[in-house]
Amino acid sequence: MRLATAGGRPVADVDGMLTFEIFFEREGLMLYRRMCVVTRNPHEAEEITQDAFLAIFERWDRVSSMDDPVGYLYRTAFNRWKKLARRAARQTREIVGVAPPDAFGPIDERAVMDRAISALSPRQRAAIVLTELLGYQAKEAAEILGVRASTVRALASQGRAVLRQMLEERDG
DSSP, X not given: OOEEEETTEEEEETTSOOOHHHHHHHHHHHHHHHHHHHXXXXXXXXXXXXXXXXXXHHTHHHHTTSXXXXXXXXXXXXXXXXXXXXXXXXXXXXXXXXXXXXXXXXXXXXXXXXXXXXXXXXXXXXXXXXXXXXXXXXXXXXXXXXXXXXXXXXXXXHHHHHHHHHHHHHHO
């Protein structure tokens, strides 16, 4: 298959249609690099880049005929990044009650929260998950765990204190 070129870069096949493969080749590395700058995390950037290209691929018949498919790609990638950032920020606020320090904080906070939660005892972790993430009352969580409601409240309080301390140490 012969390719039409612009400035030495392939832009379309001989029928004049932009193919997904050419689009990916032309834009993939640049999107990844830009998402690395935005997320400050190469793994997160790779995931967002892959998700964006998957979404583009699924809609390629429409996207390829757009006036600006590159703009649509970036909008898709940034929407994915914002969704991940909002989710991480919401989880942080719900569990600890601490707002993320900056616009990039939620992405970093997710990794910090993963480490912090893994530092909790299994009972503290269970109490936090049941009461903070799943919204159970202490009495309901106590029935699930087979302990008293006061024990659930104490475990959740201890767990929040550990999480808060770890986040303060990280930010301090």
